[in-house]
Amino acid sequence: MKKLINDVESLLSESLDGFAAAHADIVTLGEGGQFVRRRSPKPGKVALISGGGSGHEPLHTGFVGHGMLDAACPGQVFTSPTPDQMLAAAQAVDTGAGVLFIVKNYSGDMMNFQMAAEMIDCDNATVIVNDDVAVENSTYTTGRRGVAGTLIVEKIVGAAAERGDGLAALKALGDSVNKATASMGVALTSCTVPAAGKPTFQIGADEMEMGVGIHGEPGRRRVRLASADDIAAELSGAILKDLSLKPGQEVLLLVNGFGGTPLMELYLMVNAVHKILDGHRLKIARCLTGSYVTSLEMAGCSITVSAMDAATLALWDAPVHTAALHWGM
């Protein structure tokens, strides 16, 4: 295993210390490094909290800050955070307007966030993200997995929370954005979880995993490596089938790298998907390209399409100041 680490046991805490030092203007660490929180809380605002296993950076810690999350609870690599972490985060960032949890649909995350929700004594609600159209049920999941679309839910709901929307409205908005968002990914290589010390899965030199999950979980099928255009066609095809969009619909396109894919290839995928969406007469109103929801050093990418209207576009464009997304301020 080749990694820039000192010790598997301390990897997460050392990385969080570096993150907090690098972004001291935006975040602070909660006690014992249990969570990352926004440095300057906004009184009277509904607090947005997410979290999940580490190894998907910049998700979620990189999205803490003005206009997005108030706190993120990182578990060990690919391991759910504990209810204690969530409870501590909620107590730290609730300013009286309640807490909205944004949770990717994995059994461990769901169970622990539900326990935290039952333990806290403030108003709370939960948005479950399950944008991955690749498979129903999977290694860690009942139903569909939550993947890169989580970023879009966190950004849009985050902007609405920042302007002062209430808990019920934010819960409804999050559910609505999740429903309008679909993703699917492909892996060319595996990743290696530090505590395991060996690749999560074996894959041949001419193979790819179509529909892979963000922990390297199996997708729809193991097939021969195809051209970028063919990959884009299969991913987009599954996404568009799920969303059933009408011609003329405005969409946000996210081409997301899994960690080991050069930006040059991601932009080539943007070009390939653009042609396909143009062919369906969909209008790409916004495009985000980069490695935002990763699987450590896995090579591959996911495509996410999210149907947008004027209201959600305005929320997407609203100012954000986090470690990983920053615009409009």
Place this chain on the structure above:
Amino acid sequence: MKKLINDVESLLSESLDGFAAAHADIVTLGEGGQFVRRRSPKPGKVALISGGGSGHEPLHTGFVGHGMLDAACPGQVFTSPTPDQMLAAAQAVDTGAGVLFIVKNYSGDMMNFQMAAEMIDCDNATVIVNDDVAVENSTYTTGRRGVAGTLIVEKIVGAAAERGDGLAALKALGDSVNKATASMGVALTSCTVPAAGKPTFQIGADEMEMGVGIHGEPGRRRVRLASADDIAAELSGAILKDLSLKPGQEVLLLVNGFGGTPLMELYLMVNAVHKILDGHRLKIARCLTGSYVTSLEMAGCSITVSAMDAATLALWDAPVHTAALHWGM
């Protein structure tokens, strides 16, 4: 070779088309995709032009826009752009105040930018970046290589150009920032140039290349994989020896991923380097972490330290709006 591509021949042009489509609010492509230029030129401003082989994205195309570059000329992967590209870019973005070329110190880039400088009929000057302290002379280089410090030169000189500094002042500023900046990197794995189809170098499962170049060129020595703390100590040690900074000096720290390194590990390196710089009583005034000057999918990272004063810090903080760096506006 596992890559998200259609054809090696069209990789660059397809990727540039995707880049231009994704960032149509910031850039446009020059004729025939010879260069990427800022969408809204600023009359009367000295035009900043950089370029070099592709495969280092987001460098340089991702730094075109307000407050940084006016144009970038991408060559094929790890191959210098041609004088024709640079000439076309200069003619497109010169608004009468002259052109400053920012060139990484590789023989091909140097020769071609020099030819372009001789061909154009406007005032021009060239800043040469050679921040890599690892080795003198290398595979493609006479003298020291230009690596991740290029980002810092482009940002600071870009901000000064945006406020209206003249050509001679910008040239002097660029030289001064370059002199105050030092970098060194380490590779854990090789990268694969698409046209070659196989890894640039072979490296054992327990080895690393200390002092590697951004094309996978040899560094100082091939050694056994060490801990992140030990790697940070060696890289920082070489950098600090070169810079000879006094205690209390303010610095910018850039922890740069080479493309295949998870963000989690880069932040762990931030933490490791922080401790070392603290030990030298250097003050990390700003910190940038991410994969900004890459070598395709190579795993590893570089450390860059740049001595700053109030004037250069203000230029670093000045608004920038490019595909890869965006703040203050």
